[in-house]
Amino acid sequence: MSSRIRQLATTTAIALLAGATLAACGGDDGPAQDASGGDQATTLRLGYFPNITHAPALVGVENGIFAENLGDVTLETTTFNAGPSAIEALFSGAIDATYIGPNPAITGWAQSQGEALQIISGVTSGGAALVVKPEITSVADLRGKKIATPQLGNTQDVALRHWLKEQGYATDTSGGGDVSVVPTANSEVVAAYTSGAIDGAWLPEPHLSRLIIEHGATVLVDERDEWPGGEFVTTHLIVSKEFLAADPDVVRDLLRGHLAALDYLATEPEAAATTANDHLEALTGNRLTDEILAASMDNLTFTVDPIASSLYGSAEHAQDAGLLDPVDLTGIYQLDLLNDLLTAAGKPTVDGEAAG
Structure with a gap:
């Protein structure tokens, strides 16, 4: 264990x-x-x-x-x-x-x-996607960028790292590599995005819709497109x-x-x-x-x-x-x-x- x-x-x-608490029916009932x-x-x-x-x-x-x-x-x-x-x-x-x-x-x-x-x-x-700053319009634009996920090893973190590897990018668990993957709590991702600390994030709803609607982020990868039948x-x-x-x-x-x-x-x-x-x-x-x-x-x-x-x-x-x-x-x-x-x-x- x-x-x-x-x-x-x-x-x-x-x-x-x-x-409601079950009523006793007489006698000494056990658990x-x-x-x-x-x-x-x-x-x-x-x-x-x-x-x-x-x-x-x-x-x-x-x-x-x-x-x-x-x-x-x-x-x-x-x-x-x-x-x-x-x-x-x-x-x-x-x-x-x-x-x-x-x-x-x-x-x-x-x-x-x-x-x-x-x-x-x-x-x-x-309900999960990679959303990025509007100036990032292609996979090639991701080199050298910082992309957030909720936590190392969580579902979106794995999805991002796998997808980046398929695109030919190297990553590591300390934030190095061709694209820096930055574990960032969902509650902190908007602040990190608006401050410029990250360039995008692979994250779940409602956080991805918030970045899109309130902060102008665009969808680079909808995770549904990565799976058979969506x-x-x-x-x-x-x-x-x-x-x-x-x-x-x-x-x-x-x-x-x-x-x-x-x-x-x-x-x-x-x-x-x-x-x-x-x-x-x-x-x-x-x-x-x-x-x-x-x-x-x-x-x-x-x-x-x-x-x-x-x-x-x-x-x-x-x-x-x-x-x-x-x-x-x-x-x-x-x-x-x-x-x-x-x-x-x-x-x-x-x-x-x-x-x-």
């Missing part, structure tokens, strides 16, 4: 009371038991990011959808700025499950030799393998809430977008403008499909970029609980073992 948390990114903990026969957890600790790419988590927390579906299990939430920090929290036992991008999940799987986590659902596809996993839901084994019923209820949040986004997109924005404001103190919110939501697809082929592709990209040793991803998906719920709802099941 990996090392303990060294230092987590600034987190926001929000405790929600879940549902609730899960399907495995053990005592059921009384708390689920869930991680997610204050990003619109995590909209199902944002609306699920803000509207009490998770709390409603978890019943008498209390939800505690923590937010992260990038995936590696969330993985460290999962390793240490500080959280039980988290919404996260593909590459940190791959790295966590590799570091723990498949013992720490499993992917239990898809969440989001799309589909790639931006966010999926993972759970501690230990927690899943001990409390499958709690995980099932989390997935039930996750599906309800996805349904809300699909059936009431405008209301759901506003709800997500409300929660972003509560977390960060900042609210997206209507224009940026609309642009961001239009650039995203919320889906239960984990788009497994792109996960395998992302692993190959991380290996090519020198950020990951070869890894066997067999067994990283555990979609039985999800598919049971989808079948019961009369919806198509999803596949987690597609070849890359």
Whole structure:
């Protein structure tokens, strides 16, 4: 198992009371038991990011959808700025499950030799791009420039480094090479761009739409163009393998809430977008403008499909970029609980073992 948390990114903990307390029916009732026969957890600790790419988590927390579906299990939430920090929290036992991008999940799987986590659902596809200053109009113009990503080894960092290598540019993890890759927190990227500290960034929504709409950046690479069919996993839901084994019923209820949040986004997109924005404001103190919110939501697809082929592709990209040793991803998906719920709802099941 990996090392303990060294230092987590600034987190926001929000405790929600879940549902009504079950009334005693007489006698001395013991703790609730899960399907495995053990005592059921009384708390689920869930991680997610204050990003619109995590909209199902944002609306699920803000509207009490998770709390409603978890019943008498209390939800505690923590937010992260990038995936590696969330993985460290999962390793240490500080959280039980988290919404996260593909590459940190791959790295966590590799570091723990498949013992720490499993992917239990898809969440989001799309919503990532390389945006640059208007004077950068071609790949050739990138030589000598500084391009930001949210964090070394995160999903967008891997995407940028892989793409630059395909273009013939060398990079390294200390910011050297033909193009300097500069890890910059999403919350700091606008300031870095406007000050001239960076010339562009490969980053997710809503930050890329903000750079475009408010600061005149232009899209040099839309990541959808780099994947077959324009589909790639931006966010999926993972759970501690230990927690899943001990409390499958709690995980099932989390997935039930996750599906309800996805349904809300699909059936009431405008209301759901506003709800997500409300929660972003509560977390960060900042609210997206209507224009940026609309642009961001239009650039995203919320889906239960984990788009497994792109996960395998992302692993190959991380290996090519020198950020990951070869890894066997067999067994990283555990979609039985999800598919049971989808079948019961009369919806198509999803596949987690597609070849890359």
